[in-house]
Amino acid sequence: METYKIILHRFITFLKAPYVGNKTLFHDFNKVQVFITALVTTFVLNFGFTILFTIIETMGLVNFEDHASTKLFEDYPPYAIAIIGVILAPLLEELFFRGPLTLFHNNKWFIYVFYVFAIGFGLIHISNFEITRNVIILAPILVAPQIVVGLFLGVIRLQYGLVYSILFHALYNAVLIIPALLFMNEP
Template sequence: MKETFSELIAYLKNPVLVKDENTNTNYRLKKFFHLLIISIITSAIIMPVFGLIESSGLVDMNQHAMEELMEQYPKIFIFFLAVILAPVLEELIFRAPLTLFYNKNYFKPAFYVFAILFGLVHITNFTITTNVLLLAPILVLPQTILGGYLGFIRVKFGLAWSILLHATYNAFFILISFGSDLF
């Protein structure tokens, strides 16, 4: 996993449009699971910041769109939205176009712009207030970083892999939130 993490960090510092030529399924699954673990750990590291933001009264995290969805819709519908529909649509919008930027002078900025836009679109999960807008870079930091991770796997292995990573990542957190409803 250390190798995958080092490769990921190096790539995020200097993204290039170069596919990984190793098509071995075991190799790709190993990298996939490493990226999934790295994605989850990254979010877990950032999560305490949200607690600080909420406890300081700056943003009410209970007004998050997911909280509202959980109150209004059946869990199977929420699961479908978060684990199937959102990953497919978001990857088609934010990752599919990456390979259109063949020129290395355009690819790097495009890579970063798509990751940032992916993060920023998630600000709509919050009730928009002045504080939410001011704190937007922090509030969408997990999604922005995830956008970079998804861009990495998309370029290296293809669009289906970024959809799968996105779906699995969302499923992990959705299932945790469902589980927390039991207690």
């Protein structure tokens, strides 16, 4: 448990002042430990967001039944959902949102670039909702889980490289999608 506390502390410290270059943030831990820490942390936070989303839906502010994932699961076979969610989305989103990060390594504005890409990654997911006035007003809350995972993906990208951010993104999506696919046809 202490190992994971140290790794999480280093993630948080890095997020206070992101940088490109020195890749020693997790040098004394293996990638599996770092990935597990990031995965568990994002899902613990997601649990809290789920409670908040339930309150938002109960209040009638946003209808989560209109979410694009619902339509995806209704319209596509399981293999297509797995390919889209676990392979294509991580590959394309990482190339777009994390790939360019190292291009700004000599820029004095890098910290802002890092956060713009993480927030942009989250905000692009607002397109999963039917756009209404409430969705726009609540957008920062509705895409908070994606912003959080975008921050972790940014750290992984800068410390381990683009391939590892793609792999972590695929793992994250797989943990969400595969169980849903397994229970999709349950009565």
